[in-house]
Amino acid sequence: MLKTRTITLNLGPQHPSTHGVFRMVLTMDGETIVDLKPIFGYLHRGMEKLAETRTYLQNMPLTDRMDYICAMTNNLAYAITVEKLAGLEVPERAEYIRVIMAEFTRVVNHLVAIGALLNDLGAFFTPMLYCLRERERILDLFEMTCGARMTCNYLRFGGVAADLPEEFVPQAREVVAGLYYWVDDLERLLTTNEILLARLQGIGILPRELAINCSVTGPTLRASGVPYDVRRAAPYSIYDRFDFKIPTLDEGDCYARYLIRLAEIRQSLHIIEQALDHLPPGEVQAKVPRLLRPPVGDAYARIESPKGELGFYLVSDGGISPYRFHVRAPTLINLTVLPDLVRGLRIPDLVAIIGSIDIVMGEIDR
Amino acid sequence: MTDEEILARIEEHFPGAVVEVPQALDFTIVLRAERLLEVATYLRDELGLDYLISVTSVDRGDEFEVVYHLGTMTDQAGYLVLKVRVLRPSAEVPSLTPLWRGAEFQEDEVYDLMGIRFTGHPNLRRIMMWEGYEGHPLRKDFRPPYPIETDRLIAQSYAESENP
Amino acid sequence: MAFVSDLFVNSWNWIAVQLARFLPPWAAELVMMFAGVVVLIAFLLFMVMLLTLLERKVVARIADRIGPNRVGPFGILQPLADTLKLIIKENTEPAQADHWVFRLAPAVAVTAALMPYAVIPLGRGMVGTDINVGVLYVVSISSLTVIAILMAGWGGCNKYSLLGGMRAVAQMFSFEVPLALCLASVVLLTGSLSLVSITEAQRELWLVLVQPVGFLLYLLCGIAEANRSPFDIPEAESELVAGYHTEYSGVRFAFFFMAEYINMFTVSAMATIMFLGGWRGPFVDQLPVLSVVYFLLKVHFLVFLMFWFRATFPRLRIDQLLSLSWKVLLPIALANLMLTALADKVAHRAGLSRMASAGLLLGSNLVLAGVAIATLYLVYERRRAPSLSRRYEIHWH
């Protein structure tokens, strides 16, 4: 009998489909993956340490750069935590603006996730570029409001940095209407594509129990049949006022995760429509001391970021900068399941699974 | 089940396990480190707190605080904060990874950045910094080592490019 | 006018006549052969450049972009810039590489890609040599490419290269078989292995009209043979970095690049000759110079299809690809061959007219297509049913 040996293959830190600088040490038997060991830290920028030397407000830009695709939701999570710590109120209009921005961010993230997934599957750039083209329209809205495309730094404690410009609401409505149409278009292009089905269905099945045990959150969890969404389970901001549904699927494979994202895009658009309809007039910023000194204590607050449950844990010693600044990064924890998902599969499946889990190294390594 | 009921159950089943219930924004229970694992098992299996939200740590001078957030994946759920305090020199806490695989990377991270060892962790390793890095960055008394790996690399790179 | 009507062939003959005046016949022959080779290679190089530019433009348009437009008017000099740049770029070679294998591989790839053009008729009377086993020759030569790819994969001393090389071997071997079978049914109908006579045989009727299934199968296998998307797994960028040519830079990479595009052109050219009537088209007999235009138009239509696939389809996995070849394409190709033989025989025995026999063949082919699709549907639906008892119903909460 022929003797065979396993080989070790280093995927990353520079590899076209690791979504950044993620490294996986694969033990492979031919093309079959026997084991996988993830190695992080290639983008560890020491944010948590850095945050201890800056004031609370100065840390807002740091959160932008964590999950750089969805800066607004990171801002929101941080702002909510500080508001909880310092006991601040947020004006009505600001809450609506926050929700609009957060949901637009969700759309942006899911577009990017779907595009990147297709890119990893080998659809040479086109679906990715379509997704990015639609993303640009939303980035235009962000830019119009806060002046930046990606790293928005828009939210403030007790409100938002600036009121919406006059032309925001009509343009946002236009974008939403266009996106509805365009998501249908994307579905026609991809959802029933036979190759896509063959590549995604039954690949990387994440069982419900494992998902809960590994604290997986976000679309990855919901694709495994757990209807857990922080927006519903513990409503923050004003999410209890909107009518929206949480999609779940029982299959838990890559295709389910893809479908969940599409469904969530539609739900987010629905929320944005409601928020735009009921946007109240008024102030967007409560009276907050310029140099915030929250009382001694600690607080944890969480939101449903597009990638999962994003939480901040802040400890205050009464000073102007946080004593401890910790981020519960959803993607880092979601990656716990990766070795289980890929065992026995092949490299193309691994690539598809990573794409479907939707990781961003800026958040994992911080 | 309200937070107070949970506390009552814990005190009933594990007398002496609870050290303190401090006043805090979120309901917090400080546990004795060596009782952590059994209490957590009880909370998960009996009280249905099946979702380990996060694991983190705080440097409080001469002792470390390891902070766990526990919740459930059902609607209308709050969460419970468990804290464990360990003295700085030993800094050992039982690992929750056998209970929740989700704790694996978070405990790795705490070990890497704060230097708290988790006993019973299957694969405790530096996750953010490279192996052989000196010091634990999130400790308050951390000073970056100098010269670090990259500086040597830079020097070497220059040396090679000048006279190959 | 007579001269212009068949410009290329006539000027070629004119040169030959002029040469024969002051050279001994064997020398003139030799010079003409050499010139022929040079002209062919130059033509192919030009085609490669054109194809790269076209591909970038087409893919860009599909992705709602503009594509290269800075180098020269409308970016038409882009391929020239790319080529020159690749030529002046450093040739890296890994220290642990198997040096001779590593260096030889690109040359083998390009040679293997160029050789089929000795027998491929590019227009009326424009063929290197018309050998009577042309089809056999092309099929056997084009499978030499796999050796070059394996050499590249091995020589680079890189795990990605090796995996890419291995994948390429598996893929090309498996697609060779149905491909040859498709060609066999064409040979059966035309009664010749010579590419020129096959083109001649399609004077009245393009074979795609009597062999639609064969044409589609050939196109599929051809795309896989040329390693084009969605079958581009040997160099799958998102998985294997760049596959077998990961370690190549500069000119050597340019050679692989060239070989890939020439292969693509070859596949399209063969499909054109075998199924789309080669260079035949309206008024070609009156104005033979048109034949080149027709040929290139048909080839470029097929090439455009490949670009289109590339821009829209995801890639298949290697095992799915192989099972597609062995479990789907091969049985259909075999059945196609047998059915064609049977129908041809029946038509001959019954003494049907040409049109009627063509109708019979087309009918049998369509029946085959129907049966194949029905079988595939049944088999795959049933297989999908138990293992994937999934309906992907979204539950709303």
Add this chain to the structure above:
Amino acid sequence: MTDDERIAEELKRNIFLTTVDRIYDWCRRGSMWPISFGLACCAFEMICAAAARFDLARFGMEAVRATPRQADLMIVAGTVTHKMAPQVLRLYRQMAEPKYVIAMGACAISGGTFRSYSVLQGVDKIIPVDVYVPGCPPRPEALLHGIIKLQEKIERQSVRTVPWYRKA
């Protein structure tokens, strides 16, 4: 040989070289293939620059190579950490000459906002940088501007003086 003759001779040689230079620079400028190499936030603006609105392909740059061997341009898009620095250096060394580097964004230029224990304060400490594109992250237009600047820089190079043909 008189001076005039010598000058004429020199002139001829130069004229020839100038044309070579022009072709040499033209082809490198016209076809810069970047390596697909993204580190952090800026990588996304880099991808956006390739997308429909900004379309890097116009410069012949959409041929993004996954392998450093075939790439001409390394866009260091994002924070280079100490852990990543050796791999960045290694990638740079694996690239074949002639090669260029664009430092995109504040982090790649100087470490940017991340003045911390784990971040390399500027990628130019380990590899030579041709063009710096400031911003956090720079807009795609800024990247395009940087690329045009790099093309201008390439246009001024001469075969005789470029470093990679010199014998060490």
